[in-house]
Amino acid sequence: MAKQTGKHVETDDGKRSWGIGELAREFGITSRTLRVYEEEGLLDPQRDGTRRIYNERNRVRLRLILRGKRLGWSLSEIRESFDLYDSSLGEQAQLELMLSKLEQRRETLIAQRRDIDSALQDLQRVESNARQSLREIRATQGKQQRAASGARQ
Amino acid sequence: MAKQTGKHVETDDGKRSWGIGELAREFGITSRTLRVYEEEGLLDPQRDGTRRIYNERNRVRLRLILRGKRLGWSLSEIRESFDLYDSSLGEQAQLELMLSKLEQRRETLIAQRRDIDSALQDLQRVESNARQSLREIRATQGKQQRAASGARQ
DNA sequence: CATGTGGTTGACGTTAACGTCAACGTAAGG
DNA sequence: CCTTACGTTGACGTTAACGTCAACCACATG
Structure with missing residues (x-):
């Protein structure tokens, strides 16, 4: 119970x-x-x-x-x-079939991991690109600020 | 044309x-x-x-x-x-939003890769298990064969 | 000119993976 | 006993990602 x-x-x-x-x-x-x-x-x-x-x-x-x-x-x-x-690990033939299926699974998993890695690389490119633009924008703003504070003196 | x-x-x-x-x-x-x-x-x-x-x-x-x-x-x-x-890498705010989204993507990709790795580990366990059973079966068969060929002499 | 090859849009069908809802059962608590 | 919380099965609805099919167009070739 x-x-x-x-x-x-x-x-x-x-x-x-x-x-x-x-x-x-x-x-x-x-x-x-x-x-x-x-x-x-x-x-x-x-x-x-x-x-x-x-x-x-x-x-x-x-x-x-x-x-x-x-x-x-x-x-x-x-x-x-x-x-x-x-699967119950029975006969030899069954075991060999199983191993081949497992091997196939492994290959697709590894292929998938490659896909992930290349996606991560793409992402990295876009990201550093964006970071660069951001730095440039901030540099421009810094200039403007320095110019403005200079004008006030 | x-x-x-x-x-x-x-x-x-x-x-x-x-x-x-x-x-x-x-x-x-x-x-x-x-x-x-x-x-x-x-x-x-x-x-x-x-x-x-x-x-x-x-x-x-x-x-x-x-x-x-x-x-x-x-x-x-x-x-x-x-x-x-x-996206056209426009203003600062937009860039920062973009970076946060990219970061999020990266995290899910990395999590996915962890999933793959753990799946590969599971697979490895099952596989070596199966290989072991296969070795045992073959060993048994070898014994039987040797016994049979002994009996023929 | 007829026929074949490959393309077009539009409408409808299909499958997986659930969500939603109705009608009902069951145990605990006041 | 009544309510509340949690569960049950069964039926039907929904969404994404296509497949299938009909009716049509355009060009090349025998």
Whole structure:
């Protein structure tokens, strides 16, 4: 049995668990979103009757989901990666297939990092450009100020 | 005037230019997509009558668009970044605003790179795990083979 | 001239990833 | 017992980013 204390939930074995709203607030999403993730097979919280109860493992999963989203992955891509990570390390053929998929993932991640680096370089160029203009503007203003204070003497 | 030679287009000043289908094929997208990007204000090809003519500058833009997409940006985020890069470096206040926006972009890019790195680490763990299982399986198979060849003697 | 190739606009369809809302259940507290 | 907070399922709405299709235009070629 699980007892509810205000907002969060605790199970008998002392391990912390969370209600849907609580988890949603913590991660800045809505409970609707958590239900969608469950429908898509990305999360499988336990139930207390009809209510969903999330444990630490679910939280880890959720963090991975949100990281995937930040990297622009679709929910099904995220599920595929879970399938990859969870796969039971069975036969040789399966393992080799898995390794090739992992290699492919790595390559796209590295390509993405290259994209980021080049975007950061572009950004750097624009930024130093802007800083230069700013310095020039400030220099001009300084001149004007010095001229004005000189005229007052 | 632009003359059409088979698939691609050349202008009088000798600078290369491209038709919509040609460009689409080269970048692995459809012409429909190019028109959408234009509607969204991300591209502005010249026209020869009604026909779109893309120049080198348009191609650079397109590369930036596709890089943005690979990083998971929306079209409007991409447009914002263009606006940022194209802004005319006018007054001081505008420049300072621009710098703060650039700084913000940089932070999200760096955060994204951290996400990638941690994803790569996870991947590395799973991979060495799988390699280990594979070695064990092969070792077992080797034993069996050696046993079998021993039995044949 | 007919046909093919490649382009145009405009309208409508589609998919993913949620948001929104209605109708209802359930436990705690006053 | 009534209210309040929190949860449930189910249905429908919405937005972005295209795909698909129809009807049309323009040029080159056999």
